[in-house]
Amino acid sequence: MIPLGPKADKATVRRHNLSLVLRTVHDAGEVTRARIATRAGLTRAAVSSLVEQLLECGFLTESGKTSSGQAGRPGTVLEVARTGPAGLGVEINVDYIAVCVVDLAGTDRVRLVEHADNRGVPPSQVLTRAARLAARALGSAAEQGLRPVGAHVAVPGLVTGGTVRQAPNLGWKRVAVEGPFARALSALRPAHRALPVSSDNEANAAALAELWYGAGTEGVRSFLYVSGEIGIGGALVLEGELLRGAHGFAGEIGHMVVDPEGPQCRCGARGCLEQYAGQAALLKAAGLDTEAGAPGVAELRRRAGRKDSAALAATERAGRHLGVVLSGVVNLFDPDAVMLGGVYRELAPWLAPAVDGELARRVVSGLWSEDRNRLRAASPLGDAARGAAGAVVREVLADPPAHAERAGA
């Protein structure tokens, strides 16, 4: 109840304040030293010294502009560096791999996507494939003067301590991710052989991208992110924080039960939502090849667009099942909004009315329909690779000195 930590020493305080100043500039976009002092509650002298160090290490730049918007002499405007430290994000999904390099300001400066069926492929091969794409991204980043200080790998499965405990749709079970990826990458780019690698669940990374960079989450502090892919990923953000759960496995909405006696799911249980509203179930109901992947979803979208009755029935049915489950989640968590990501984003025009209908009928507060726009399509930029890269950037913002050397400034 009472935090009783040891007293902070001078070095710790300076470290904390370096982060405070860097985050103040990050959040403000462009800002003078005087304004930083006001916002951060520090003296001008302290801010000058902290800014000096952040400029030297390449975390900040002076834009050359001056601002006289405030009392006193005009000041030079500072912003976070657009070169130097950055984050590398990798998303390994069932039918594609995406990598992203995000700079300190949160802009995605490199983005590469490779479509490939990763099912049934040995995990080591998939990780090598991802490392190859990441190596190419590091090359493009270097050309732009960016130097990622860490890589973060997102996988659609239960990820803990650097290991994928299980990812049924990839067919992975107890697969170590971080070490093999780091080795494959450093073989390709020896200059990055010391790059720290971390890992997380894909839906978590996508939800964080939505929180940090998504247009749909302005003013939204608590939301459910649900992402239709081969499986169905989910993540809960509560008061601006991702809910991880006691073992790091929170958010598994794809295995909430539609019918206890329903079809067998890859997780071992029966009647999971995935079997009713996952990509394969959607394609099957529309009379399409269940293994058709992204082109299949594009075809479903086209057919729904021209009012093909099987396509409309398929999206409506999936939407109803999704809506019933989401109603339960909304009754449990009472979020500000529900974000539809992955293929649900693309299919939202046909899926959303059925989802919304169930929510209106089943959310007990009766508030669902009063607040318009609570069911939203996720931002197209808010994807897992970007969120993963953003996680590295957040670490830099939280403790710049720890990353000063690696940023190579």
Next chain:
Amino acid sequence: MIPLGPKADKATVRRHNLSLVLRTVHDAGEVTRARIATRAGLTRAAVSSLVEQLLECGFLTESGKTSSGQAGRPGTVLEVARTGPAGLGVEINVDYIAVCVVDLAGTDRVRLVEHADNRGVPPSQVLTRAARLAARALGSAAEQGLRPVGAHVAVPGLVTGGTVRQAPNLGWKRVAVEGPFARALSALRPAHRALPVSSDNEANAAALAELWYGAGTEGVRSFLYVSGEIGIGGALVLEGELLRGAHGFAGEIGHMVVDPEGPQCRCGARGCLEQYAGQAALLKAAGLDTEAGAPGVAELRRRAGRKDSAALAATERAGRHLGVVLSGVVNLFDPDAVMLGGVYRELAPWLAPAVDGELARRVVSGLWSEDRNRLRAASPLGDAARGAAGAVVREVLADPPAHAERAGA
């Protein structure tokens, strides 16, 4: 992201430190001034002055004992006062009203329960009934030298801003609680006419009782509390904090869907869990009168105890449905434990195996069965009235000076 509050002035710091010292004593049970100084990171002089004020206002007492367990001179042992400031908790449920007075140490010193069918009774009459019971509790509290500084009323429904938005099982819709209760109470006990009244959902209060006073939650930081009554209440505690949700309506597990086409629920939707595992559904399946209330549940328990087949089938069926829904909740938020409260606590020996079976089958991490004892019967003391009283006590601990006058010390 960065808290940029105004600088704390001297009075604010003292106020904060008074709470810090009081909470340190509260958490420690018995403690010397020297030990408080170490734990709270304050100087001995500061602690002496703060303790002096807390003693004067009646928040602390000196036990007379001395302790020489540490270096230096032996010190007098302090503890929180067992007289003076206290909390009054009121639980209005469908077939009973309970009131509880809890002292600063968390002990329930007065506890009164009145069985009464509150369904269909005008809310004003029910609130008057509750006020009468509360008045009796205040009398007993006064005899013990306790003076509640606030009342907190828990109702099984959606409660926000002092109003029950809806409580389908009581038949309440848009009922103001705090004002009418305060007026009824002050008519009976004019000495308490300025007593502040607050309100909350019943399952929230019960979950907080479990968190603060329950034996089952030791070492548990995140749990789901599910309480079978006429309805089914639920509350989520995450990292020691109750999840309230964007509108204060989180935890409505009773309206998660078992079958979208199932029986009509009082909430207006169909196939809610309440219709399969609520008290009436349990009694009906066992061949008992669905309106029999607490005596009906006692009879069900007796019959299950002597292996009556209808009773066993009824608890097994309800347990399976409850287990399917709880699996979804565990997949979503990955808690340390699930606590069965209300009638589920009493029926746990017959209900829990079926619940546990579904959890073992459906929790995707596969971790459910590895961690033993994750499904627990709630502590019998962890009830809503005690949690409601505890909420008042927490307010006192958080800001003692604000309650000094009312405590009448």
